[in-house]
Amino acid sequence: xxxxxxxxxxxRPEVEFRYGxxxxxxxxxxxxxxxxxxxxDFLYNRTNPKGLHAERWRHMHGCGRYFNALRDTVSDFFxxxxxxxxxxxxxxxxSGGNP
Amino acid sequence: xxxxxxxxxxxxxxxxxxxxxxxxxxxxPKAEYDVVIVGAGGHGLAAAYYLAKEHGITNVAVIxxxxxxxxxxxxxxxxxxxxxxxDESAGLYEHxxxxxxxxxxxxxxxxxxxxxxxxxxxxxHHDEISFKRHVHANRxxxxxxxxxxxxxxxxxxxxxxxxxMRYPIIGGALQRxxxxxxxxxxxxxxxxxxxxxxxxxxxxxxxxxxxxxPSGAVEGVETSRGFIRAKKVGVSAAGHSSVxxxxxxxxxxLESYPLQALVSEPxxxxxxxxxxxxxxxxxxxxxxxxxxxxxxxxxxxxxYSQRGALHIASHTLDAICELVPQxxxxxxxxxxxxxxxxxxxxxxxxxxTPVPGLYVNCGWGTGGFKATPGSGHVFAHTIARxxxxxxxxxxxxxxxxxxxxxxxxxxxxxxx
Numbered sequence: 001x002x003x004x005x006x007x008x009x010x011x012r013p014e015v016e017f018r019y020g021x022x023x024x025x026x027x028x029x030x031x032x033x034x035x036x037x038x039x040x041d042f043l044y045n046r047t048n049p050k051g052l053h054a055e056r057w058r059h060m061h062g063c064g065r066y067f068n069a070l071r072d073t074v075s076d077f078f079x080x081x082x083x084x085x086x087x088x089x090x091x092x093x094x095s096g097g098n099p
Numbered sequence: 100x101x102x103x104x105x106x107x108x109x110x111x112x113x114x115x116x117x118x119x120x121x122x123x124x125x126x127x128p129k130a131e132y133d134v135v136i137v138g139a140g141g142h143g144l145a146a147a148y149y150l151a152k153e154h155g156i157t158n159v160a161v162i163x164x165x166x167x168x169x170x171x172x173x174x175x176x177x178x179x180x181x182x183x184x185x186d187e188s189a190g191l192y193e194h195x196x197x198x199x200x201x202x203x204x205x206x207x208x209x210x211x212x213x214x215x216x217x218x219x220x221x222x223x224h225h226d227e228i229s230f231k232r233h234v235h236a237n238r239x240x241x242x243x244x245x246x247x248x249x250x251x252x253x254x255x256x257x258x259x260x261x262x263x264m265r266y267p268i269i270g271g272a273l274q275r276x277x278x279x280x281x282x283x284x285x286x287x288x289x290x291x292x293x294x295x296x297x298x299x300x301x302x303x304x305x306x307x308x309x310x311x312x313p314s315g316a317v318e319g320v321e322t323s324r325g326f327i328r329a330k331k332v333g334v335s336a337a338g339h340s341s342v343x344x345x346x347x348x349x350x351x352x353l354e355s356y357p358l359q360a361l362v363s364e365p366x367x368x369x370x371x372x373x374x375x376x377x378x379x380x381x382x383x384x385x386x387x388x389x390x391x392x393x394x395x396x397x398x399x400x401x402x403y404s405q406r407g408a409l410h411i412a413s414h415t416l417d418a419i420c421e422l423v424p425q426x427x428x429x430x431x432x433x434x435x436x437x438x439x440x441x442x443x444x445x446x447x448x449x450x451x452t453p454v455p456g457l458y459v460n461c462g463w464g465t466g467g468f469k470a471t472p473g474s475g476h477v478f479a480h481t482i483a484r485x486x487x488x489x490x491x492x493x494x495x496x497x498x499x500x501x502x503x504x505x506x507x508x509x510x511x512x513x514x515x
Binding site: 017036040041043046 | 339341342350351352353354355399400401402403404408409410440443499500501502
C-alpha cells in the first residue's frame with residue numbers, strides 16, 4: 001500500500017484516497033468552439049507516461065480535498081505532492097527513492 | 100516443424116526423448132521485413148501466424164523486449180468467454196471462442212482449451228436483471244448463455260456457498276462454452292506455428308523508436324539491436340502501447356493500470372468451473388496443475404510496476420472465502436501483477452492509425468487473453484489488407500472522436 005502525503009493532512013495510507021487521473025487537464029474555456037478531435041483529446045487521450053506522472057488524488061477519508069502529485073509510474077515512488085491550482089513542480093529524472 | 104502426434108511421442112520415447120528439436124528458431128534480425136509486429140505476446144504472435152497462414156505474408160518479424168509470452172500472456176487468469184452485451188463485442192469475442200474450439204488442431208499444439216463453463220453469479224436484483232439482459236442479448240447474437248436459479252447454480256458448482264453469506268446467491272448466468280486455456284501454451288503454440296511458416300521471433304530486442312519518412316509513413320523501427328526497416332508496423336504492446344505509440348507521435352486514449360492475480364497451493368480437483376462474482380468481486384477457477392487461480396481488481400492508479408497493493412488482493416480473498424468456505428484453509432502460493440492498458444469505453448482498439456503503415460492492437464484492458472486468437476486473426480487482416488475486417492471495423496481509434504463508443508464498462512465480469 002502506498003503512503004501518500006496530503007498537502008493539508010500529512011502522510012496517510014492509500015486507502016484514505018481516491019485516484020483522480022492525470023492532472024493539469026483544464027476544462028476548455030469555450031467548449032462550443034472545440035472540434036471533435038479537441039474534445040477527444042480533452043476527454044479521452046492521456047499521456048500515460050512510463051516515468052514521472054502528474055496526477056490528481058482526493059483525500060476522501062480525510063479533508064476531502066483534491067491535490068496533485070508527481071509520482072514515478074515505474075517505481076510508484078511519490079516525488080512530491082502539491083496543492084491544486086499550483087503549477088507542476090519543475091522536477092525531472094528518476095525518483096531515486098525507494099522502489 | 101516436427102509434428103506432434105501420439106505416434107511421434109511413442110517413437111521418440113524409444114530413443115529416450117533425445118531427438119526433440121527446439122520449437123522455434125532464435126534468429127538475428129534481418130535488415131528489412133514486410134511487417135514488423137511489436138510485442139511477442141499471444142496477440143502479436145497470433146497476428147504473425149495468421150499473416151503467414153491466411154495472407155501469405157511470411158517476411159514478418161515479431162520483436163519482443165523480453166521473452167515471448169512473458170508479459171500479460173503469462174500473467175492472466177486464462178479465462179475464455181464471449182458473453183459480452185453489445186453486438187460489436189459479442190461478434191469479436193465469439194469469433195475468438197470459435198477459433199479457440201479448433202485451435203489445438205490448427206496449431207498442432209495442445210493449448211488445453213477446456214470448455215468447463217463460465218458462471219457469473221447474481222447476488223441482488225440488479226445483478227439478476229442485468230444478467231438476464233445479457234443472456235437475451237447473447238442469444239440474439241448466437242452466443243450461448245443461460246440463466247440458472249440458485250439451486251441450479253449449486254448443482255452445477257457444488258463447492259459454492261449459496262445461502263449463508265452476506266449477499267446470498269440468487270442465480271447466475273452460465274456460458275457453457277466458456278472456460279479456460281493454458282496461457283503459456285497459447286504463446287508457445289502460436290510462436291512455433293508462426294516460426295515454422297518463416298516468421299522471425301526476435302526476443303531481447305527492445306523497440307526504442309519508430310522511424311517515419313518525409314511523407315509521414317512508417318519506415319521501420321529503431322531497436323536495441325539496430326534499425327529494422329519495415330513496410331508496415333503493427334503495435335501489439337499491451338500495457339506499453341501508449342509508450343510505443345508515443346514514439347510515432349500518436350497520443351492514445353489509454354491508461355495503464357496494475358491488475359493482480361494470485362494462485363493457491365495445488366490441490367486435488369475441487370472446483371469444476373469458472374465462477375465470477377461482480378458484486379462481491381471475486382473470480383476463481385482451478386488450473387490443471389491444481390492451483391486455485393484467483394483474479395483481483397486493478398489498483399486505483401496508473402503504473403508500469405507490474406505489482407499492486409496487498410489490500411486489493413486481500414479484498415478479493417475475503418470474497419472467495421465467503422463464496423467457497425472450504426477454501427479458507429488454502430494457502431496462497433504466489434501473487435503478481437500485470438500492466439493492463441484500459442480504454443475509456445473498456446473495449447479494445449484494433450485499427451489503422453493516423454500514421455500510414457502503422458497499425459495498433461491495444462486497449463484490451465483487463466480481459467485480453469480470451470480474445471487472443473480472434474484478435475490476432477482480425478489484426479492480421481487489418482495489416483495485410485490495409486483495411487479492417489468486418490469484425491474489428493467498429494474498434495477504431497476514431498470512435499473516441501466520433502462518439503461511437505462501445506461502452507462495455509458495465510459488462511465486464513467484475514468491476515475494475
